[in-house]
Amino acid sequence: MQDITRRVALGFGAAALAAPALAQIPRTEAGSLNAAPEPGATLRVIRPARFVEPDETVFRANAQRFQDRFNVPVRVDFVGWEDIRPQTAVVANTGTGPDIVIGWGDDPHIYADKVIEMGDVADYLGRRYGGWGFLSEKYGRQHGTGRWIGIPIGGNIGPCCWRASAVREAGFDRIPEDHEGFLKLCLAMKRNGKPVGFALGNAVGDGNGFAQWLLWSHNAFLVDEEGKVAINSPETIDALKYLQELYQAFVPGTLSWLDPSNNRAFAAQEIHLTANGVSLYFALKNDPKMAAIAEDLQHSWMPKGRAPTPPHTATVMNAMLFRHTRYPNAAKAFIAFMLESEQYDPWMQGSMGYWAPPLKAYRASTVWDSDPKLGIFRDTMEQRYWAGYRGPISQASGAVSADYVLVQMCAAVASGQATPEAAAREAERRARRYYRNA
Known part of the structure; x- marks a missing residue:
């Protein structure tokens, strides 16, 4: 299913990077995120492997843009879908390894006591891009406290x-x-x-x-x-x-x-x-x-x-920031940067909406009208079912899924x-x- 040539894939990536001018994503001024990267910061990120080539090529290009803008070297490793959870467990239990783990939806709830709260990132992005979708709130916030322990990156639904x-x-x-x-x-x-x-x-x-x-x-x-x-x-x-x-x-x-x-x-x-x-x-x-x-x-x-x-529900990619990181501000800045429209919409365009957006403003992206067969994916993150339905998302629901x-x-x-x-x-x-x- 991935047998498209690298030339075609890079063509999609290049086209996607030019997409913001067409996207017209509505956004508002929401102040600034008080997370200036620490001097000398470096970041390592792991996330699930791609199923469509531009998911990786555009994501890597966006990470390079962050590196160029903030002078923060970023290493991104793509991990097999079934392998990301075992690797997350090692990171959580040893307190070493990647600064940011982009894992699965309820994973932050398994390690809630080992991750950094990111309400400042969620508030900044939510105010700027029309608020968070239903599943974004479900998976991002800790039940009973409202703390943002994960920042959803996108959701994949299977109609x-x-x-x-x-x-x-x-x-x-x-x-x-x-x-x-x-x-x-x-x-x-x-x-x-x-x-x-x-x-x-x-x-x-x-x-x-x-x-x-x-x-x-x-x-x-x-x-x-x-x-x-x-x-x-x-x-x-x-x-x-x-x-x-x-x-x-x-x-x-x-x-x-x-x-x-x-x-x-x-x-x-x-x-x-x-x-x-x-x-x-x-x-x-x-x-x-x-x-x-x-x-x-x-x-x-x-x-x-x-x-x-x-x-239906979505398979959600959820970013976690573990407490062992030496550069929490740089990590928060990276997550916010990747969800800004200049980066996010080209990534979404290039992948034909494969990871549907967690923020409501991206429902206005032109990707959803570019092909009539994509419209069903627009509201992926508004589905009213979730892992562990009908109860709260928790360490237990995450463990049952895993x-x-x-x-x-x-x-x-x-x-x-x-x-x-x-x-x-x-x-x-x-x-x-x-x-x-x-």
């Missing part, structure tokens, strides 16, 4: 990605909103030799995303509003029984899929329906050999089932290793290890 021709061949002109209709569609596609596929392996984005959709669309949830474990419920059992039927339409191998797997399978025409972010469309659209598939690809919400609205409790519950049922009832009990047992008082 349904489907081949219109294959869906029509199965007798449908769109993705049904109900479970029964969606099951009929997927089984018909499988009979036509055009199966579907959703990640059931330990995939940070796609695995968690599918498991969450499955549960939420049946009105099941991990914990209630007070944080009491509620995963072992009739609604969860219904969701897992539905998965047993839906899994019959899956292509073989999904039990081991990681985040790149469904991209590759879709591009190879091994599957014709999945859930994914912009990266899949980006790769197809920018590969001349894949132009026909890109034209045929459509985005829509996953079925809402019993939920009042399509139950331990893939929900994903492995689904995989156990799909593989036939556990009944829905047994899998729900095991998920409850595992969740209670983290929600000790629930």
Whole structure:
């Protein structure tokens, strides 16, 4: 899915760096951030690896601009999605390593006592760019204190990605909103030799995303509003029984899929329906050999089932500043700089909105109207579901996500290793290890 040439990628990067003149991002004067870099400061940053080339090329170019402007050398390392959490744990537990870790959404809540509060950065950016989105507030602020322990950088949502021709061949002109209709569609596609596929392996984005959709669309949830474990419920059992039927339409191998797997399978025409972010469309659209598939690809919400609205959330990149850093002002200045429109909008433009913005003003970016297939991603950070729904985001919710409790519950049922009832009990047992008082 990343088979576009470096020449094409650099072309996107160069075009993106010229984008601010077209973007017209509304912003207001919000004073200045009192975080002048310390003399002699240097910074090391780690963040998740890119799925689209300009995510890295433009991000690196922006980091170089910060280095040139403030005379602060910056080293940026891109880390595999499944590796960022183990590395974050090492940083937190040893008190050494990168100054800034751009990790996953609820990670700052796992290490809340080891990170620097960044309310000054959040206040400056929020006032300047129209306020923070719903999920930005959820993941950035510590529950019960309101302290900003993370600064969300962007969110990636995984709507349904489907081949219109294959869906029509199965007798449908769109993705049904109900479970029964969606099951009929997927089984018909499988009979036509055009199966579907959703990640059931330990995939940070796609695995968690599918498991969450499955549960939420049946009105099941991990914990209630007070944080009491509620995963072992009739609604969860219904969701897992539905998965047993839906899994019959899956292509073989999904039990081991990681985040790149469904991209590759879709591009190879091994599957014709999945859930994914912009990266899949980006790769197809920018590969001349894949132009026909890109034209045929459509985005829509996953079925809402019993939920009042399509139950989606975002995989959020969240910046943490650990207490061991010798240069906290330089680190804060870097985070703020990367979210300023002169840097952020070119990054977003170049990546076709792959990381949707955490600040509301960026909803006005021209990227969302540059291609009608991108509009669904505009309000990614306004989704009303989150990891650990319906309870507070906390150390426990972060640990459950990191331990893939929900994903492995689904995989156990799909593989036939556990009944829905047994899998729900095991998920409850595992969740209670983290929600000790629930």
